[in-house]
């Protein structure tokens with residue numbers, strides 16, 4: 001029994017490693033599409049994933065990289081579990097966290113899936129630097145890795161629950177630190193319009209980690225998706241503005257109060273923009289409806 005409880009907790013933590021709907025301001029989504037590259041998964045009790053969830057219901061937790069296609073360049077939002085996850089996990093996941101934070105085989109790294117399809121990715125943008133988001137960085141030595149200055153600064157002393165040293169210290173990673181601009185956008189105080197056309201805009205979501213960001217994407221059809229990283233692990237939680245379970249939040253959220261403020265902002269946006277789809281990074285049930293690489297959402 002105790003072992004089951006522990007493994008439930010660990011599953012929640014797995015989430016730590018750690019997607020939805022809304023209408024953002026008018027933006028040109030001309031030619032923009034995305035595809036969810038599923039690199040791995042795990043299962044966890046809903047009650048651990050979000051406050052108020054059932055402890056008797058097991059839900060699937062995904063580890064994905066989001067491939068975004070834009071006429072002026074493709075990029076990945078997060079890298080998912082990479083080719084070296086086994087060694088990284090062995091080296092840097094502390095024993096006490098392993099029951100809560102783990103992954104289930106098989107792992108299908110983004111790099112392998114992209115190579116097979118002949119797709120090159122010149123840039124990776126991190127939502128934040130937790131282990132299940134940064135694992136694949138070393139698989140893309142030619143790519144520029146974008147991270148906010150706050151997040152990079154936070155990673156100066158890596159180690160769980162922060163980033164894994166094995167994932168963020170290799171000299172082969174081409175880091176590019178950046179700052180969001182003081183341009184309010186879509187209810188957020190700051191933003192960064194990646195292509196200058198409003199189709200892909202980074203917005204601040206601090207709390208889970210200090211420099212976490214979300215990606216507001218307008219695809220070719222005009223539909224809008226807000227990838228919110230690990231602010232919540234479940235879209236269901238967001239509907240009710242519920243935080244992660246207390247235990248999960250205590251371990252995974254760097255600033256619980258700030259995380260809740262981010263959750264409430266996302267909750268408000270979902271009400272204001274009923275067409276907006278907010279996509280938590282780990283919500284397999286929601287992501288199943290969007291399909292996986294090589295399927296595209298346009």
Ligand SMILES: [Zn+2]
Pocket residue numbers: 015016017018128130208230252
């Ligand atoms: Zn995280």
